[in-house]
Amino acid sequence: xxxxxxxxxxxxxxxxxxxxxxxxxxxxxxxxxxxxxxxxxxxxxxxxxxxxxxxxxxxxxxxxxxxxxxxxxxxxxxxxxxxxxxxxxxxxxxxxxxxxxxxxxxxxxxxxxxxxxxxxxxx
Numbered sequence: 503x504x505x506x507x508x509x510x511x512x513x514x515x516x517x518x519x520x521x522x523x524x525x526x527x528x529x530x531x532x533x534x535x536x537x538x539x540x541x542x543x544x545x546x547x548x549x550x551x552x553x554x555x556x557x558x559x560x561x562x563x564x565x566x567x568x569x570x571x572x573x574x575x576x577x578x579x580x581x582x583x584x585x586x587x588x589x590x591x592x593x594x595x596x597x598x599x600x601x602x603x604x605x606x607x608x609x610x611x612x613x614x615x616x617x618x619x620x621x622x623x624x625x
Contacts (some may be wrong), residue, residue: 503528503615504523504527504528504613506526506529506614506616507616508598508616508617508618508621510522510594511619512620512621513620513622513623515623516588516624516625517587517588518586518623519587520585520621521582522540522596523582523590524581524598524616525578525579526593530588531576531579532576532595533555533602534555534600534614535550535553535554535599535600535601536572536574536581536599537550537551537553537600537612538551538552538572538581538596539598539599539609540592540594540601541594541595541597541611541618542591542594544574545594549563549564550562551570551572552604552606552616553572553581555604556576557574559604559605560572562605566592567568569585569587569588570584570586588621590624592622593623594621595621596618597618598615598623599613599615600612601614
């Protein structure tokens with residue numbers, strides 16, 4: 503089992519920045535690729551960003567390319583999502599996910615999920 507706990511969400515004005523963290527515990531962190539997803543009210547969960555086990559390969563949704571950066575610190579068992587130039591349409595609950603096959607870019611590719619953290623961007 504892998505336990506994932508997200509933090510760092512909050513309320514920010516449009517154009518601002520937030521950094522989300524996802525702390526992992528349980529099995530060996532470097533065995534897992536990681537992904538970030540989000541779910542806005544009334545919508546399905548969508549892919550945001552993915553990173554492989556070493557951090558050497560990343561993938562982004564077109565809607566966040568150039569604004570969001572995913573990274574990981576394997577020594578700290580933590581994956582991050584730096585979000586810049588935030589827009590109201592980025593408002594959602596953000597989830598991190600872990601799986602054994604990179605990229606974690608679809609719901610079915612994730613084996614474990616965190617509980618989510620709310621990000622609200624005001625206009």
